[in-house]
Amino acid sequence: MAGKVSGRRNEEVDEDDEPKERLFDPSRLPASSELQLYIANQLERLFEFEVRTKRRVRRRKPDDQKRFELAVSAILCDVIHAHLDDRGGWLYASFSNAMLGRAGHGPDFITETFPGIVRLMSEGALGLLEFKLGVYSPFGGRCTTLRAGKSLRSAIRKQGFHFGDLGCDLSLRGDPIRLRGPKGEGKKRGDVMTAPSGEPTDGFRREVDQLNHWYAKADLGCDLLPDGRRCDLSSRYLRRHFNNGRLDHGGRFFGAFWLEMKAAYRLQCLTINSECVVSLDFSQCAIRIAYGHAGVPVPDGDLYGVGDLNRDGVKKVMNALLHSSKALSRFPRDTRPHFGDGVRFDQAVRFIAARHSPIAHLFGTGFGMAGFFIESQVIVKSLLELMEMGITALPVHDCVVVPRSAALTARDVLLNSFRKIAGVMGEVEMEQDKFASTPLPR
Secondary structure, three states, X not given: OOOOOOOOOOOOOOOOOOOOOEEOOOOEEEOOXXXXXXXXXXXXXXXXXXXXXXXXXXXXXXXXXXXXXXXXXXXXXXXXXXXXXXXXXXEEEOOOOOOOOOOOOXXXXXXXXXXXHHHHHOOOOOOOEEEEOOEOOOOOOEOEEEEEOHHHHHHHHHHOOOHHHEEEOHHHOOOOEEEEOOOOOOOOOOOEEOOOOOOOHHHXXXXXXXXXXXXXXXXXXXXXXXXXXXXXXXXXXXXXXEOOOOOOOEEEEEOOHHHHOOHHHHHHHEEEOOEEEEXXXXXXXXXXHHHHHHOOOOOOOOOOOOOXXXXXHHHHHHHHHHHXXXXXXXXXXXXXXXXXXXXXXXXXXXXXXXXXXXXHHHOOOOHHHHXXXXXXXXXXXXXXXXXXXXXXXEEEOOEEXXXXXXXXXXXXXXXXXXXXXXXXXXOEEEEOOOOOOOOXXX
């Protein structure tokens, strides 16, 4: 994997919060020659230990040996990742014969032999793993947990293994398309659904796979963050999330480390091809998309400028009006302070609707998620075009981050994609680290 890592992974910030003890991920593999050599040596140690303890007199059959090696490699790589991570190092895994080896429940090298491999690697003379066997009770079971053992922790420290030594088999990462149903009463998010087969799901999946293969080889770097945390540069695999049980609602990207960073930290610490980055952000994107959907030209001037009303307040209220699926009757949370005591909510909405009468019919219809889909299509089209040009661009919702030298090219691609997909002209704002000594390109 190109690019050196200088950091720990931040907690993933998306709609799928993970527990502190995360599930064992068998997709990890060694990306560096140093880690590959270490794993090869441990495989030899395991065989010698089996012979010495009379557990085995000859090597496994070729197919069995291949599965064994893949399982050991995946276990070592993921416990190394967990040790480097902020979660405390523990993973949970199933030892259940009802799950192991079942089609659709993991790779074919994680079979009913998995518990025996974990126990072997946990032998004190080897010290590669520690594990706590799960227990069952009528009141709720507890999964088996595992982490790096004393010998492996020592190797991580002495050999300086880091996130950059770890790669990923994309075929084992699971579906990059995630579809959620409508939010139920009192729920923060809808339940995960199975995406329908055929198009457009297959096309969306191919696009994300293309990008993930591109990012897997990208030269990405990140300095130590100002708050002292480190980024996991091996966490660069995107998922595209759709909402409301529809593949034309939502569509934004989640999952990669740069999406978890604060905007200022991205500009200050992130590099692409060892070059400082620039963010290209669509200005007033949601309103422009709404005008494009209505087939009406975007008016001149500041779209959030509505008479004497506070601009920040107007922006928040407009976004709420576009996203709500029903008519609103009061100020959304944290917006009331933006408006003087003499302005009622119905008055503010009336002023906004008068300023934006061509799209006022979209207020209270839930158009916001459809707008997100249009926005996401613009971003995907731009990313793929830039990839064809050899330019690495990282998506951050309605923004992309590119090397400084590619800023003007990327801006042209974004504007062209916006016009073609949204049906109106867009505006792009460029931003770089505030401490940068060189002015932004024009």
